[in-house]
Amino acid sequence: MAASLGQVLALVLxxxxxxxxxxxxxxxxxxLQQVHERTWARQLLQEMKTLFLDTEYMMPFFLNQCGSLLYYLTLASTDLTLAVPISNSLAIVFTLIVGKVLGEDIGGKGQA
Known part of the structure; x- marks a missing residue:
């Protein structure tokens, strides 16, 4: 079963x-700020509050989860042997590109 252009574009997205x-x-x-509470339950609640109120963290997290939802929906109509290599291999490429744009040291030439 050949994938349509729409399916391939969805996997690239x-x-x-x-x-x-x-x-x-x-x-x-x-x-993220470190939180320290006396009980594990209060610690969990405080960590969740800290995460959910941090928009710098929540926006990329939300977009990442949208990618997971789109992946799940695309799998319903796409061959798994095509979906997994496209999405996973290109995700690495996008990670490198965005990391480089953000100034991360991604290694490469001249690295020990």
Missing amino acids: VAALWGGTQPLLKRASSR
Whole structure:
């Protein structure tokens, strides 16, 4: 079964949403404030509050989850042997591109 152009574009969009948000999530999570509570339940609630109120973290997280939803919907009509390689391999490419744009050291030439 050959994939349509729409299916391939949906998988590329999935890759962009997954890969493009990874460096943003990494950056935002490194800036989150640390919380310390006495009980595990209060700790969990405080950590969730901290995450949900941080728009710098929540926006890329929301976009990443939209990519997962689109992937799930696309899998209903796309061959799995096509969907997985396209989305996963391109996600790595998008992660590298966005990471480079954000100034991350992605390695490469001249690295030890």
